[in-house]
Amino acid sequence: MAKVNPGFLDKVKELGAFDISACYSCGNCTAICPLSTEEYSFPRMMIRYSMLGLEDKILSGPELWRCYYCGECTDTCPRQADPGGLMMALRRYTIRRYSLGKIADLFYNGTSAAVTWLVLTVAAIAGIAYFHNPNPDLTKVDPLSFITLDFLHYAGIVLGVVIAFFAIVQLAVMWRSLHKDGIQATLGEWLRSFWDILIREVFVQKTFDECADKNRYWAHLALLWGFLGLFLATILAFGIDFLISVNSGLKIVPHVIGIVSGLVLLYGSGYYLYRRYFIKDSYSKYSHHSDWVFVWLMFLAGLTGFLLDIFAWVNLPWPAYITFAVHLVIVFDLLLTAPFTKFAHAIYRPLALWMSETYSRKEKEQQAQA
Numbered sequence: 001m002a003k004v005n006p007g008f009l010d011k012v013k014e015l016g017a018f019d020i021s022a023c024y025s026c027g028n029c030t031a032i033c034p035l036s037t038e039e040y041s042f043p044r045m046m047i048r049y050s051m052l053g054l055e056d057k058i059l060s061g062p063e064l065w066r067c068y069y070c071g072e073c074t075d076t077c078p079r080q081a082d083p084g085g086l087m088m089a090l091r092r093y094t095i096r097r098y099s100l101g102k103i104a105d106l107f108y109n110g111t112s113a114a115v116t117w118l119v120l121t122v123a124a125i126a127g128i129a130y131f132h133n134p135n136p137d138l139t140k141v142d143p144l145s146f147i148t149l150d151f152l153h154y155a156g157i158v159l160g161v162v163i164a165f166f167a168i169v170q171l172a173v174m175w176r177s178l179h180k181d182g183i184q185a186t187l188g189e190w191l192r193s194f195w196d197i198l199i200r201e202v203f204v205q206k207t208f209d210e211c212a213d214k215n216r217y218w219a220h221l222a223l224l225w226g227f228l229g230l231f232l233a234t235i236l237a238f239g240i241d242f243l244i245s246v247n248s249g250l251k252i253v254p255h256v257i258g259i260v261s262g263l264v265l266l267y268g269s270g271y272y273l274y275r276r277y278f279i280k281d282s283y284s285k286y287s288h289h290s291d292w293v294f295v296w297l298m299f300l301a302g303l304t305g306f307l308l309d310i311f312a313w314v315n316l317p318w319p320a321y322i323t324f325a326v327h328l329v330i331v332f333d334l335l336l337t338a339p340f341t342k343f344a345h346a347i348y349r350p351l352a353l354w355m356s357e358t359y360s361r362k363e364k365e366q367q368a369q370a
Ligand code: SF4
Pocket: 022, 023, 024, 025, 026, 027, 028, 029, 030, 044, 047, 076, 077, 078, 079, 080, 081, 082, 083
């Protein structure tokens, strides 16, 4: 029998501005949703489960992660219950719920979030202030004369291990929630659907493209590719420094990738900031503070990465070094907290889609054989 959590809806309400008490179950939202299917039906079902406190039912299905918050259900709800807002709040709740040691709670309560971000930022600034070289190269821009390659190398390894540890453990928690007993897929079947989801739902985000608002789709894609591009540029730059030479002409490659990716990331994050500030439609009329922080950090990471490459290009050492320090602080905040903040949807959504795709294929195969 399904377990009931009587306080469930109150906890979810802390994370959104929806009003599903107004819902009279007409089903219009599910009918209008471009992403709801017969197999995975939402958001009305999620509303019923939320009202009944059936938290486990919500957490054990992929429906939450099949919603991209296009807002079409909210726009057409005759009772202004904001079902899209509920779906978004449920995803915030899920990120908290999967978090190891309830660390994510720190980022979803206003006061504790402000204190946590402040402590992390001060710690990052103190680290850079302590480890930087006060006499960097002023004849030409060389960020590694300001912060040494060894420091970045070891700090990067520690950061990577911490992030990977939390991400893997939390994904394992989600795996347990979504796991279906009785459906056995082979390794080859898991790998095939993994590859399909990676291309279709991560790199191309085809399902998101089915929402009517194409501007949000392109901006979301730009966020992903801009971030991946900057990440690649960073790895290439350090790889060249480490394995070839800090003066290698090959560094033009990460410079160009960095500038292009920085611009792409600025477009994506800038678009979402613009929507939240200036267009008060059903998608952007309410933003939780965790959304604001994530989008601002993305924007600032893109802006400082882009400016750093520009200052290096025109050879302005001090502006470049100061921008580099600010960029490192922002990237530290963004990456260290990734498993606990809105950023975590970048791993939870693909896992949910991957598992549901594998199970769905297997169930269809079993039905065809029966
Ligand atoms: S459209 Fe509105 S009233 Fe109708 S089921 Fe959905 S949330 Fe409830």
